[in-house]
Amino acid sequence: MIQEDAKDFIQDMLKEIGDHKSRGHWTMIQRGDMPINAKTILSIWSFKRKRHPDGRLNKHKARICAHGGMQKWGVDYWETYSPVVNWISVRALLTISKIHNLPTKSIDFFLAFPQAELDMDVFMEIPAGFSSDLRKTHVLKLNKSLYVKSKQASSNWYKHLTTALKRRLLSQSNNDNYIFFKEGLIVLVYVDDCIIIGKTNSDIRKFVDSLKSGEENFDFTEEGSLEQYLGVGIKKISSNSLK
Numbered sequence: 607m608i609q610e611d612a613k614d615f616i617q618d619m620l621k622e623i624g625d626h627k628s629r630g631h632w633t634m635i636q637r638g639d640m641p642i643n644a645k646t647i648l649s650i651w652s653f654k655r656k657r658h659p660d661g662r663l664n665k666h667k668a669r670i671c672a673h674g675g676m677q678k679w680g681v682d683y684w685e686t687y688s689p690v691v692n693w694i695s696v697r698a699l700l701t702i703s704k705i706h707n708l709p710t711k712s713i714d715f716f717l718a719f720p721q722a723e724l725d726m727d728v729f730m731e732i733p734a735g736f737s738s739d740l741r742k743t744h745v746l747k748l749n750k751s752l753y754v755k756s757k758q759a760s761s762n763w764y765k766h767l768t769t770a771l772k773r774r775l776l777s778q779s780n781n782d783n784y785i786f787f788k789e790g791l792i793v794l795v796y797v798d799d800c801i802i803i804g805k806t807n808s809d810i811r812k813f814v815d816s817l818k819s820g821e822e823n824f825d826f827t828e829e830g831s832l833e834q835y836l837g838v839g840i841k842k843i844s845s846n847s848l849k
Contacts, residue, residue, distance in 0.1 A: 611666060615653050618668040619735050626670065632730070632746040640729055646745050648673040649733035670733050672748065695782045699794055699803060709807045712829040713814065715798040767795060770822050774813065 609615070626632060640646075652669045703710050728748040732741040768778065768786075776786035776793060784795045790805040791813055804810035817824045 611655075614666040615668050618666050619651065622668050622670055623733075623735055629750075631750040632748050634732070634744050635747050636743060637745055640745065640747075641727070644727070644729055646729045646731050649730050649746075651733065672728065672730050692782050695785055695794060696796075696801075699785075699792060699801060703803050708803050708805065709810055710804075711802045711810050711814065713800045713802065713817075713826045714829055715800075715824065715826040763798070766822070770817070770820065770824070771795075773820075774816055 650671050650673050652671050654667045654669075656664045656667055658664050702708070730746045730748055732744060732746055771786045771793060772778070776788050776791070779785040779787065786793045786795070790809040792801075792803040793813075794801040794803075802810050802813065804813070814828065817826070
């Protein structure tokens with residue numbers, strides 16, 4: 607890495623490796639202990655500079671991804687489908703929250719995909735950042751889905767989160783599969799981010815606390831009240847006007 611901020615990415619790489627290891631997202635095994643017909647897929651690093659809505663740098667993000675392009679259907683994955691929220695839904699919910707002065711909160715799931723279980727055995731090459739000798743003799747058996755490049759990761763996360771929301775008595779919209787609701791609460795999901803709109807702050811707090819203390823062991827950060835989401839922002843400039 608030759609960028610001026612390479613040290614910041616390297617620091618987050620070490621944190622990423624440590625987080626996966628401490629959460630048991632993989633088991634390191636010797637190559638000889640793999641099943642006879644098993645093959646490994648590559649691991650790759652994904653780097654991103656996350657920014658605030660005004661363009662200021664927020665943080666550096668380094669993620670380990672399993673290279674899904676090397677996976678074979680029926681061997682190390684079956685299902686890949688995961689719905690995407692409709693942008694009309696995003697704009698409509700943001701508008702409704704402003705018109706009725708409803709409290710909002712945004713939460714960001716930390717290492718979201720690895721919070722879901724894998725449904726098949728997947729073996730991955732050890733990523734850069736480990737000892738080169740270790741990478742020659744050992745591989746990683748994935749216990750959880752890794753980010754983006756693993757074909758079934760998004761689908762597994764969608765199922766995992768949907769089950770958790772329904773367990774909290776939220777119903778799934780028939781028109782948009784990533785909108786969940788019950789009396790006093792609406793939750794809109796975009797991959798690993800959630801918009802929460804409540805009738806009261808107490809409704810939102812109770813729901814967020816249930817996610818924190820639930821059996822799923824969700825790990826997420828609370829981003830506060832919502833002014834902008836995925837580049838879409840709605841601002842109330844007068845009692846009868848939105849921008």
